[in-house]
Amino acid sequence: MFILALTYVKPNEEADKHMEPHMAWVREGYAKGWFLASGRKVPRTGGVVFAVGDRAEIEAYVAADPFTIHGIARYDITEVAITTTATGLDVLKG
Template sequence: MFILSLTYVKSTEEADRFMAPHMDWVNVGYDRGMFLASGRKNPRTGGLILARGERAELEAYVAADPFTVEGVAVYEVTEVAVTRTASGLEALKD
C-alpha cells in the first residue's frame, strides 16, 4: 500500500481553481482500482490518498495530476507494508 501525501505549494485559492480537474483525476484513480481512500488534510494544507499498485505506475499517475502539472501541490509517496488491520479493512494488507 502507498500513502500519497500532497502538500499545497500555492494558495488554497489557487488550488480551488484546479479542484474540479483534480477531482476528475481522483475519480479515475478510483475507477482504475488504484485508490482506496482519500481526503483533505485538516487544516487544509493538502490531501492524502491511500493507494495500491506498482510504485512506478503510481508515480507516473501522480505526475499527471492537474495539481502537479500546474505546480499547485507536491507529493510525497510512501510505501507501507500493512501487516495488521481492524476488522473490515483486510483489503489494505499487501
C-alpha cells in the same frame, strides 16, 4: 500500499481553480482500482490518498495530476507494508 501525501505549495485560491480537474483525476484513480480512500488535510494544507498498485504506475499517475502539472502541490509517496488491520480492512494488506 502507498500513502500519497500532497502539500499545497500555492494558496488555496489557486488550488480551487484546479479542483475540478484534480477531482476528475481522483475519480479516475478510484475507477482504476488504485485508490482506496482520500481526503483533505485539516487544516486545509493539502490531502492524502491511500493507494495500491505498482509503484511506477502510481508515480506516473501522480505526475499526471493537474495539481502536479500546474505546480499547485507536491507529493510525498510513502510505501507501507501493512501487516495488521481492523476487521474488514484486509484489502490494505499487500
